Amino acid sequence: MRKKPQSTDRLRPVDLARAHGLSTQAVRNYEEAGILPAAARTPHGYRTYTPLHAGALRAFLALLPGHGHPTATAIMRAVNQDAPDEAFRLIDESHAQLLEDRRTLRDVEGALRDLAPDPAAPSEPAGTFIGPLARRLGIRPATLRAWEEAGLVRPGRDPRTGYRVYDEAAVRDARLAHQLRRGGHPLERIAPLIAHVHAAGGLAPLEAALTEWRDRLSARGRALLSGAAELDRHLRERG
Missing domain, CATH: 1.10.1660.10 (Multidrug-efflux Transporter Regulator; Chain: A; Domain 2)
Known part of the structure; x- marks a missing residue:
């Protein structure tokens, strides 16, 4: 004793x-x-x-x-x-904060899985405009514009018309933002993740960062x- x-x-x-x-x-x-x-x-x-x-x-x-x-x-x-x-x-x-962080990691991992290319699904054409992309995601064009203002998506501009044009990377960012928003994450929490995707050079290198994140939560x-x-x-x- x-x-x-x-x-x-x-x-x-x-x-x-x-x-x-x-x-x-x-x-x-x-x-x-x-x-x-x-x-x-x-x-x-x-x-x-x-x-x-x-x-x-x-x-x-x-x-x-x-x-x-x-x-x-x-x-x-x-x-x-x-x-x-x-x-x-x-x-x-x-x-409770640790549990919330685990849920965030789970949602991010789920979003990345959902972003994996589906060979059976039609691909987005190069240079997608805002209307078709919004319809494909099931959201309003105003939502894509709000995401652009928040720094989540960075479309280019058509040099002749000035319309927004979403290349492959911008479509990827829009899909990732969409998945995370569906998971209930506010824009200010999504922005750093997408910035991490850009810094990592795409989704594939982000897997190592997610593993490190998971290990930190376990520790x-x-x-x-x-x-x-x-x-x-x-x-x-x-x-």
């Missing part, structure tokens, strides 16, 4: 710092930020910590990879203010679990 921390188990700032590869100033900063409970003081004004402070520091450092600094700080402040429900709410928000999920386990240990130590 884990030993209950006692107030007589005194630790110096340097003890906490060395155990976690930090500077003593970092430990003091964490206390001032409310990440650690307030330290006791010796008659000469020196800070003294206990194993409970060490547990709080371990919990904070474990929360960092999954939640990020602002949220991890807010969680520990809530714990130290005896407001565990607020800490749990913040943790729930991080999990974040593991980090959330590790942080929760360390925080649970600290809450039990607090009693």
Whole structure:
């Protein structure tokens, strides 16, 4: 059974710092930020910590990879203010954000699958105009113009008439935007993805970026679990 921390188990700032590869100033900063409970003081004004402070520091450092600094700080402040429900709410928000990110990745992967060429389907003619493309996608021409204003689609112009002309890349971008909009994603979230497609040089190189994205989400999920386990240990130590 884990030993209950006692107030007589005194630790110096340097003890906490060395155990976690930090500077003593970092430990003091964490206390001032409310990440650690307030330290006791010796008659000469020196800070003294206990194993409970060490547990709080371990919990904070474990929360960092999954939640990020602002949220991890807010969680520990809530714990130290005896407001565990607020800490749990913040943790729930991080999990909800991770779930939303997973849904976004799933929708992006689905959109890319839908964009895969179908040999049986008729191809768009070179230099497609806005009306035929809108009908093909089942949207209004005004929607394509709105996507152009948002920077999602970049049609050229017919030199004689000035009409919008969508080449192969512009048609691809319009189809990708259409799939993601159907998934409920706002334009401001679609624009960076299409920019990524352009930077990658097309859809095929984007597969590597999606794999990296998936791996980051998995690592974040593991980090959330590790942080929760360390925080649970600290809450039990607090009693």
